[in-house]
Amino acid sequence: MKTFILAIIAMGLVSACQTPSVAPVAQMTLITNVTVIDGTGAPSYPGSLRIHDGIILEVGDLTVGAGDTVIDGDGKILVPGFIDTHSHHDRGIFSNRSSTGAASQGITTIVVGQDGGSNLPLEDFFIRLEETPPAVNVASFSGHGSVRVAVMGNDFHRVATEKEITAMKKLVEADMAAGALGLATGLEYEQGVRSTTDEVVELASVAGAAGGRYISHMRSEDTYFWEALEELIDVGRRASLPVQVSHIKLAKVSSWGETERLIERLNAARKAGVDVTADIYPYTYWSSTIRVFFPDLDYDNPQRAAYAVTEVSTPEGIYLAAWAPDPSLQGKTLGEIAILRGKEPSLVLMDMIVELEAWEQENGRGQLTDSNAVIAVSMTEPDIAAIMQWEHTNISSDGADGGGHPRGYGAFPRVLGHYSRNLATVDLVTAIYKMTGLSAAHMGITTRGTIAPGKAADLVLLNPETVIDRATIENPTTPAIGILKVWVNGELVYANGETTGVFPGEVVRREEVQK
Numbered sequence: 001m002k003t004f005i006l007a008i009i010a011m012g013l014v015s016a017c018q019t020p021s022v023a024p025v026a027q028m029t030l031i032t033n034v035t036v037i038d039g040t041g042a043p044s045y046p047g048s049l050r051i052h053d054g055i056i057l058e059v060g061d062l063t064v065g066a067g068d069t070v071i072d073g074d075g076k077i078l079v080p081g082f083i084d085t086h087s088h089h090d091r092g093i094f095s096n097r098s099s100t101g102a103a104s105q106g107i108t109t110i111v112v113g114q115d116g117g118s119n120l121p122l123e124d125f126f127i128r129l130e131e132t133p134p135a136v137n138v139a140s141f142s143g144h145g146s147v148r149v150a151v152m153g154n155d156f157h158r159v160a161t162e163k164e165i166t167a168m169k170k171l172v173e174a175d176m177a178a179g180a181l182g183l184a185t186g187l188e189y190e191q192g193v194r195s196t197t198d199e200v201v202e203l204a205s206v207a208g209a210a211g212g213r214y215i216s217h218m219r220s221e222d223t224y225f226w227e228a229l230e231e232l233i234d235v236g237r238r239a240s241l242p243v244q245v246s247h248i249k250l251a252k253v254s255s256w257g258e259t260e261r262l263i264e265r266l267n268a269a270r271k272a273g274v275d276v277t278a279d280i281y282p283y284t285y286w287s288s289t290i291r292v293f294f295p296d297l298d299y300d301n302p303q304r305a306a307y308a309v310t311e312v313s314t315p316e317g318i319y320l321a322a323w324a325p326d327p328s329l330q331g332k333t334l335g336e337i338a339i340l341r342g343k344e345p346s347l348v349l350m351d352m353i354v355e356l357e358a359w360e361q362e363n364g365r366g367q368l369t370d371s372n373a374v375i376a377v378s379m380t381e382p383d384i385a386a387i388m389q390w391e392h393t394n395i396s397s398d399g400a401d402g403g404g405h406p407r408g409y410g411a412f413p414r415v416l417g418h419y420s421r422n423l424a425t426v427d428l429v430t431a432i433y434k435m436t437g438l439s440a441a442h443m444g445i446t447t448r449g450t451i452a453p454g455k456a457a458d459l460v461l462l463n464p465e466t467v468i469d470r471a472t473i474e475n476p477t478t479p480a481i482g483i484l485k486v487w488v489n490g491e492l493v494y495a496n497g498e499t500t501g502v503f504p505g506e507v508v509r510r511e512e513v514q515k
Helices: 122-130 144-154 162-178 195-210 225-239 258-272 300-310 333-343 345-363 381-389 407-423 428-435 439-444
Strands: 026-035 045-052 055-060 069-073 077-080 083-086 106-110 137-140 182-186 212-219 243-245 276-280 286-288 318-323 372-379 393-395 459-462 484-488 493-497
Touching: 077 428, 083 333, 083 439, 122 137, 122 162, 144 162, 144 182, 162 195, 162 459, 182 195, 195 212, 195 225, 212 225, 225 243, 225 258, 225 276, 225 286, 225 372, 258 276, 258 381, 258 484, 276 439, 300 345, 318 333, 318 345, 333 345, 381 393, 393 407, 393 428, 393 439, 407 428, 428 439
Parallel strands: 026 069, 026 077, 083 106, 106 137, 182 212, 212 243, 243 276, 276 393
Antiparallel strands: 026 045, 045 055, 077 459, 286 372, 318 372, 459 484, 484 493
16 A cells, blocks of 8 residues: 655654644545445446545545544445536536535536537636535536627627637637537527538637637437438548537437437548547427527428427427416416317417517527526437447436426436346446546546545545435426535545535636646
């Protein structure tokens, strides 16, 4: 075992009336009596772990030393902190610095700036985080939609000019210099849907030239899914950078069961030299804005509306999580609203777009789901399981602290409890790998995600026999159980079912950027 010198006592003559001066003993934390799953995919092993000043010093068969604060793990599982590669937990992060939704499910690093929406300029956001740190670490992409609006204003429902693209490239370049992980797009959303593939490639090339990567909520996750997937692969090929499919899913009824075709296409792209990966959350229902039911922005098209309530979801499967035009409808399904109004669900869907636009004319348009949010059942558990098993799929939440979709409080424990323990979709070691080491690799992060000397002391102590999500659509902020303790940079941020009021989170910049 390595020997650590904890103090040095000055030697010399001391008079009888003097008290010898002894240097203070360096305080360390020793977590004992645990089974370690280190996040690499390697088998678990019994042992202990010593941390100091936010860093893991030793792992193995350790004995208590002078200056150790000992934490008995009671035989439970110790794993790296979870890295949420697609997160919205930064919403309200300066008012909810404890990041309850993230910390309570074992997430220690959130990767934000997703779906094309990011803080701009990113450097200002990072400076504020360093001045007022949260409980968890924060990394960010540069958001294509935010950059587009900054250059084009509200006139973004069109193809950008070369001059505008040049201006966008400068903003992305500045974000990359600040430490962005890469470029994120939300091509199904209004801010990005009119952009061309050429525009995306030009901006992604800026990220790639700086050592970054590309992550995308693709142009379609249902109607035009296969075309959207080809576009993402094309961006990776042309811009020469790693690409990741955000919250990958088969969200069209007639595409259910086509996981073999999907994985074969992804593997073929990888074999052809495109480093394509994916993340997934463990629910059969998604959350977005009501407008995504109309990918061509043809809101007055009755055929498209009918398609939305048959192929994309069902009237009973479309649930209003937020609805600013009439808050009394929040919590109701489209089917229930259709009964109240005495109209066909597809026609009600079209009416609601009109009502939303009228409300926005008076109140302004918020960020993505601020004024409207729907939760829609569109996927199947067998498809989720098959995609989760792909060796290049990591786990994400796509969640936020403020409620709405239960993934904001339950995604990672749901994988551990429902998919790993109950369904045996992936074994526990593999599940942890897909939440930690694989996630770090997909984001280009090397200092976190595994348990080893020299790594950041982001850790989770969990009970594999009880861990499970409890958040539901009706009660989306109910914390999970079985997540016993969570450390971020060596400091305890969650224990005994509560956040601790400690804020050790750090900004995680792209590692090519030296700060």
